[in-house]
Amino acid sequence: MYKLLLILKYLRRKLAPLFAALAVTLCTAMVIIVISVMGGFLDMLKDSAKSITGDLVIEAAFGLRGFPAYDGLTQRLETMDEVAVATPAIRSMGLINFANGPTPVLVHGIDFAGMDAVIGLQDRAVWGEQDVADRTQLIEEMGGYERQGLERGGEAMREALPVDPGEGNGVAGAWLGVEVFPGNYRQDDGTYDFDNSFVGGSFTLTVVPVSERGTLGSVEPARQTLLVRNDFKSGLYDVDSQTVLLPLGVLQRMLRMDERMGFVGDVDPDTGEGGELQVVAPARVNRVVVKVDETTLDTRTLEEVRDQVDTVVGAYFDEVGVNQPVYVDTWEDQHGQLIGAVQNEKGLITFLFIVISAVAVVMVATTFYMTVLEKTRDIGTLRALGASRLGIAALFLGYGLAIGVVGAAAGTGLAAAVVTYLNEIQAFLASALGVTGWLAVALVGGAVLGATLGVVIGFIRRHLLWWVTVLAGTLAAALFVPALGLVLFKTGFAEQLNTTFSFQMWDPQTYFFDTIPARLDGLEVGLIALGAVVSSVLGAVVPALVASAQDPVEALRYE
Amino acid sequence: MSEPLLEANGLGRTFREGGRSLVVLDGVDFTVDDGECVAILGRSGSGKSTLLHLLGGLDRPTAGVVRFRGRDVYAMNELAIDRYRNRDVGFVFQQYHLLPELSALENVRIASQIGRPRHRKRDGDTETRSTSPRERAEALLARVGLGDRLRHKPSKLSGGERPRVAIARGLMHDPAVLLADEPTGNLDADTGASVLELFAELHREGQAMVLVTHDQNVAQQADRVVTLVGGMLAPTPGSAAATV
Known part of the structure; x- marks a missing residue:
């Protein structure tokens, strides 16, 4: 019970854990966004790959020599429960x-x-x-x-x-x-x-x-x-x-x-x-x-259906005396090279980002180690009040868990927002970055300039806060209003800005899809969020062990 | 003759650092009876705090034994020693060691959240076993004069209020013996006097306590005074109760 109380207090009162949670948030969001985009890309690729292949293809082994009796074959295939249409x-x-x-x-x-x-x-x-x-x-x-x-x-x-x-x-x-x-x-x-x-x-x-x-x-x-x-x-x-x-x-x-x-x-x-x-x-x-019956794929894999179709084709050809060899491929077999390459790429990038996410573990570990040092006397007090070593370890592991849960939840939310509005963000960066940046520079630049002047004048006039506030606000408005006027009334200028300062993270001319393909997969997101929580707890393990190993007397005397 | 509440026999504690041995306590024999108040006098570095830590189950002796109601404290397993610290003794440290994130009430209650509360009924005590930890903590803070400071963080409490919160926390589990290390060491004379009065009141109600101090005024409150010199007990001049 005391652990929960202290975890909640530590979470609310300390800045350092918030940085740790932020690290977890960013790493979680980063991995989810990458996997979602790569997964979306792969899904779209697969969907496109099926465009000519269907689910299964029965193909003549000797190319244009082909095979006869195809009408009978398609009729026979369509009698199968597993096959919806064959053409x-x-x-x-x-x-x-x-x-x-x-x-x-x-x-x-x-x-x-x-x-x-x-x-x-x-x-x-x-x-x-x-x-x-x-x-x-x-x-x-x-x-x-x-x-x-x-x-x-x-x-x-x-x-x-x-x-x-x-x-x-x-x-x-x-x-x-x-x-x-x-x-x-x-x-x-x-x-x-x-x-x-x-x-x-x-x-x-x-x-x-x-x-x-x-x-x-x-x-x-x-x-x-x-x-x-x-x-x-x-x-x-x-x-x-x-x-x-x-x-x-x-x-x-x-x-x-x-x-x-x-x-x-x-x-x-x-x-x-x-x-x-x-x-x-x-x-x-x-x-x-061949198009495979959709309900069949709920219970069986495409490969299993492929093997069954292969058997039916072989039996039919034996029956009608066709001896041209054929083979049966799934659409994935047909486009295996391309899909395999993208799949490998997805796996590699995911691995790289997971490695980068180890930063979150190190960040949590560092933050927690500092927290343990800072809380050394508190640890001594808790031990004096009867807390066990296990209890102290559980306190810091629970703290890691709490940071992981907060970070993972925030990261998942951030990623969901980014993935949902990825194309809008892309459109914004590509088309409105110049004007937005221009207005932001005018506003922030004016405020910084005003604040700087305010510090100098306020120091001389011995009224620092007043001068800083007034000058920062005044100069921010003084620069922002004309900047806004230029953008609103000089459309050519705004266009020039947006053309000069634009960032295109996804070039539809290079990639074949005109929108960034991204989708959120519940299982993937859940696993990544769980991984973030586990990483955070792992990051807390060493500091928790250090805390639990503290000698209570030395901890009480810690300066 | 009845069994002492707390007893140390041949207690020794040697620290090793850099290949050298530093003997802080050497063959100390010491007892505290139920309801008794014993003061341990001594200069800085004489081993007073170390003795207090050993009596409270916070440290491990290098020689001798500590018995609580006849049971060897350091022969128990670690969880039992944790339970001993939680239930049978109460600490009041010189620096008070209040947890800065918690309010006065939470600081007092936390002792009950670490272990199960066990309130003994004492003469004049109006509380019953059905008293909740929160009610007991509020009652204890009211008792030490901080009934209106329940929500205050340690940083918002005055120098005289912090030791009172620490005392209330030490009493939360109704310990058999209260171990206080220089409880007035950091206080001005008036505040120190009011804290001492609180200890005297507790003593009159039958609370056994060990007060470590170098202040003769504190020692005068005790039933018995022992003096540590260089890690060994020495007779206390002028004290009628100098024998251990």
Whole structure:
């Protein structure tokens, strides 16, 4: 009981413990903010990485040789409780040609409706229905698509935006990753300037077919003109800068992976009669993208589902006599290198900040050691009144605990505020630091100057406090008011200030996300706060042992 | 013959520092009976405070024994000695050693918060076992004339009020013996006299006490006076109660 009383008294009456608590606060906040930003970055990266991959991908081991019987396979997969949707796709290398020359891309042939069900493709479209009106107006201002030789008005544009673009105007439609077309200019704030958007324009795509047996060069490269129907943004630069989406059937035909018919049997070479028209080469794809049932993931890991899907795929292929090898990957397997790198980075930075947080432990230890020295006689008194060594140790450990709890709570609150308003803080630092600093310098500078003058004059006039107060207030107002006037009425000056003095801690042009990704994870925050409390208690261990080992007589005589 | 309340036999205390030995107490035999007031006289460095610390269980003797009601204090384990200091003896230090963060009331109460209170009922004592520690602390402060200073911190108390808080704290557990080290050493004559009157009053009510002092006026209040010279007891000239 006496311990609690003294802990509360020590907390309230002494400045040094407040510094220790401040150290704990700052370290706690620092670690939480770093982990939240890194975690947010990682989450956003993962979410983006899933944009093309879905949860699972069944991929042909030999690339464009692909595998047949994919319709049956997707139907079989969709009978599984664990699978929500499965859709076939092809991924191939290609070259696209805008006016500025060929650019290598990854071409995805997809069933747009099926892919939308798997990855929410429509949500990633830059030109959603909300934007149609704006876009239509913009197109009209630019003279419409007439310059492309394609007559399109608002209504036609609306029709051009459904999930499956089909083949409008006799030209197949494609979606481009938002960074593929160089005219989509990414601005300083991370948003895009779409004034020169290529939506509605046409481009040429070239792919190289591979035969069913995997031979290359037996067929000529396929070339086709496509119409840009939409842009999409996954958030992952690697995806958005080199991905072209087009209808599965179109890409199948270009790659000669569509169903091939031929006469089988004896054909009379003279008449050309005889034989039977049959499918000589079934349609192929080289991947099937799978969305796993969300409730399944509550009880099972994605890896477990992957293994089960692998078994079902193997059984189905055995059943229908397909012997092309395939492998099943999770989306994390597919983007493992990038995600692993960020994960490692998060771990490394977290470790570094935890090491830095050891400063808090040292700070607490130092503060407590000084407190123990300062309280030596009190320790002697308490021992004389019957307090045990254990009781004295518990007093200082409890004191450490109290400082840890106060510091951790304050740190968590600070971090929560910073993480919640991180983008606002960033916006403030980037856009209003100059004016704010200017006003602060005027106000504080005036007060300091006035106080200095006040000290001199007050010393001479023997009325120090009065002169300091009056002159500090007067000069602060005298500098602040004109400074404020300049900012308010000379907007050019304010802009110049904000341009000259700005701090951008997150450059959206460098990073691919236009806002700082940050999220607070309850478990992480709880563990960090607990770690801060434990660190604080650890910092108090040595001083507590020193205090408990004090000889009571020597402690009473301590000067 | 009844058993003494507190007894020291052949008590010795030697300090070792830098390879040298300093004998502070040497073969001291000493007793205090129930309700008795004994003054220990001696010059500075004669070992008075060391003897008081040994009697109160704060130090460890290098020779001899201290018995409280026949029980060897230093043969007990550490927790039992802590309990002995908390329940059976009360200290009043020369510097009072009040805890600066606590009010007068809290300073007195803290003794009961460290250990369980055990109030003996004494003649003329109106308190009962059902008295709460807070009520007892308030009563003790009222008793020493500080009923209106309960919330005052030590820094806000006068030089004459601080020893009174220290005495009240020493009495909080109703100790069998009160051990006071130069209780008037830092006080002016008038304040010292009023504090001495408080000790005399407690003594009249049957409180056993040991007063360490170099002041003859303090010693005159005692039933018995012993003198320490160079760590050994010496007969006190002119004192009828010089025998130990």
